[in-house]
Amino acid sequence: MLNISSVTGAWERAIKQLPNSLRCRIHRQEPLRYYTTLRVGGPADFFFVATDIASLAEIVQLAQTEKLPYVVLGEGSNVCVADTGVRGLVVLNKAYEVEIASLCRVATGYNFMRLFIKTLQASLSGLEWGVGIPGTVGGALVSNAGAYRGNIGPLVQRLEVVENGERKWVGPEWMEFSYRDSRLRQPNRPPATLLQVELQLAKGDQAQIRERARDYQMQRIRKQPWLPSAGSFFKNIENNHALAASLPHLPEPLKQMGRIPAAYLSELCGCKGYTVGGACVSTRHANFIVNRGGATAAQIRAVAEYVKAKVFERFGVLLEEEVLYIGDWPPKF
DSSP, X not given: OOOHHHHHHHHHHHHXXXXXXXXXXXXXXXXXXXXXTTOOOOEEEEEEEEOSHHHHHHHHHXXXXXXXXXXXXXXXXXEEEOTTOEEEEEEEEOOOOEEOSSEEEEETTSBHHHHHHHHHHTTEESOGGGTTOOSBHHHHHHTTOEETTEESGGGEEEEXXXXXXXXXXXXXXXXXXXXXXXXXXXXXXOOEEEEEEEEXXXXXXXXXXXXXXXXXXXXXXXXXXXXXXXXXXXXXXXSOHHHHHHOTTSOHHHHHHTOBOHHHHHHHTXXXXXXXXXXXXXXXXXXXXXXXXXXXXXHHHHHHHHHHHHHXXXXXXXXXXXXXEESOOOXXX
């Protein structure tokens, strides 16, 4: 493994192996706050925009072969980038290829909401739950995104990935999907990158699909804040029937499932409105940490740590972030 001081030089040498058509598209010290929905984050040492599956595959194959650090970023939701930035290469995934059919093939840089609209127009059902979810198809896969009792994992038939420098197709079991999780979120796993995915959708009545999606969208609009955020910050508590049963105002269906929304616990602990600098727990939804203007990544994370501490102190459960922390964070975190 390379130490931090040698990363820049190693990447400079590796970049020389790229064809000029790709090499000229690499930038230095690109501020990442412009590429995240939280609007926080320091610079990337190196920054590359992949405009198609081929260029995405080529740049990550180089990184994996040379064993160099890299991060793939989609539309920047569900992440919090450190104020000091990211060492190594950041690849902005703008691979937008798509084939709309019952077996839909889509590049991982494709916008998730746009994919739903395309499938709606083709009278294909399966993605209604995702209406209003920000980000890309790749981001949805990494975190096994879901809402309203639907999620992306069961739709996956095959994925094209780059692993150990090899470009290949794998089955859905490769992802190791679980609740808001996959192998790509787990630490100390070999680096791998998703290029494209095949999703199995079903023919349906377009009017009914639209109506279901409209209902989900209206629920989001009523509940969620408009200020910059990363989306839902913490995962809900799953399979904790004892805690669920002890909460008198938790809806009975949630008690039976042993599921407690993170927002419910945060609100009971009085976290709504808690503020550090420009970062704040939303007063509209207690599982959103918003940037009220000028927030730093450290302030966002300080608010998150406060919520976790308050919930653990009162209920004895440790909230787990749905948001991924990316970059070179100081030791105190």
